[in-house]
Amino acid sequence: MTPISYVIAGSEATGGAGIQADLRTFQQLGTYGVGTITCIVSFDPAAGWGHRFVPIAAPVIADQIEAATAAHEPEVVKIGMLGTPETIATVAEQLRARTWRHVVVDPVLICKGQEPGAALDTDNALRTEILPLATVVTPNLFEACTLAGMDSIESVEDLTEAAIRIADLGPAVVVVKGGVGLGGDEAIDVVFDGTDTTILRAPKVGEERVSGAGCVFAASTTAELAKGADVVDAVQTAKQFTHSGIVGRLASNAPFDAVLPR
Template sequence: MTQIPTAFTIAGTDPSGGAGIQADLKTFQELKSYGMSVITSVVAQNTTGVQRVHHLPVEMIEQQLDSVISDIPVHAFKTGMIANKDMMKVIAKRVSDLDAFYVMDPVMVATSGDSLIDQDSRHFLRENLLPLTTLVTPNIPEAEFITGDKIETTDDMKQAAEKIVEDFGADAALVKGGHMSGKAVDFLYDGMTISTFTADRIDTKNTHGTGCSYSAAITAYLSQGIPLQKAVQKAKHFVTAAIKHSFELGSGSGPTNHWATREEAVKQ
């Protein structure tokens, strides 16, 4: 490693700043990793939903990837919204030989409920990108799609994490329990053991960009050489604080607070 940890995000944009590339870069900065990005799609969205999506030409995505990879060492990277199979093919080709941790946030549906990738792309992601990952971080609907199984209990979540690793080739899977009731419980399976990460559930509608920020935090910590289980634990704390101190901005699902842990540290 160089002295400066670097983290790299490949995703779509959010001009309102709560999710996507913007949330990833804010998270990297807060956690002291040098952030870089490749934009896949320009998304007109805000706290109420997605208004329009413009996908960049595949050649431009490929050039962005080459520009970064050929010049600056990459210690860890993540993918978020990758809207179609052609994009995924180029990304798979460029990152397959990259000596870096790969965190996949399998973004399929926005917090608002808007679908972000087509069905054909979902299948390609499952069959071709998943085997390249260090960690995949699905919520329950995403884990249901990947595994083909209904998830209704915490045991179902654990079994889904195991299946994603053992049947689909991810190195590790973190199945997130945000769609469950009660405590906010996530399960990590690393091919050997199941680890549980629990936080109080926060009663707020302001959860815009939580998945992006959580996976970006894990990516940042991995870029610093922190082991996977500890990286997830620290990222869980980061995103829980961000939700707890989220912002009343916009008329929909407001954004989380990326500097919340900084404020909490000052108060202690």
């Protein structure tokens, strides 16, 4: 039987991130991808490639989840960009209505295109309604600092401290990703499962961020979990898969490259 990987996330028009990157990742890792769109994000080439953000109505999101879960009965879901408190409340209600083997959360905190007050409301709603439902959460440095209440993360010890603090918010496993933002020649991630800490390392591929890296990391973790891997093995595969995609990155007319595993 083909494993089902399910994602609830935003659409990103260039294809480098969001649900487009998620579904591509699911396919490449041998699972059948099913997706629910929460919002539409498009860059504006005429305005410095700034974000344009359009939320999907909450009842439409609920309808999509109803259809997807009735047709396929997925056991593993990835949560990406949600975008508004109303969307978060809708998704949280739908998540609580089913039993999930794993809920993987890529905690997109600051929703581009929102006013600061609306963004803060979204951040707070994500923290209180979605994170306690997560079995795995995969914050980058900025997200980890925000969730952990830390001013900065500058070392492996800081990564570990952030992971421990975020675990107190409810997730069973926390993966704090150092990426290019942490000093040194290696991209270092810390995995904390509530008891043990695992350090994952890979050589950095340049010093520039690549669009979709966080999406692909969480999506590949989701696909591996759908295939039956344990969490640490799934995260290790996700790191290798994402690293490959950063090496094989795709350039375009946009001022950023996109992850492209080859």
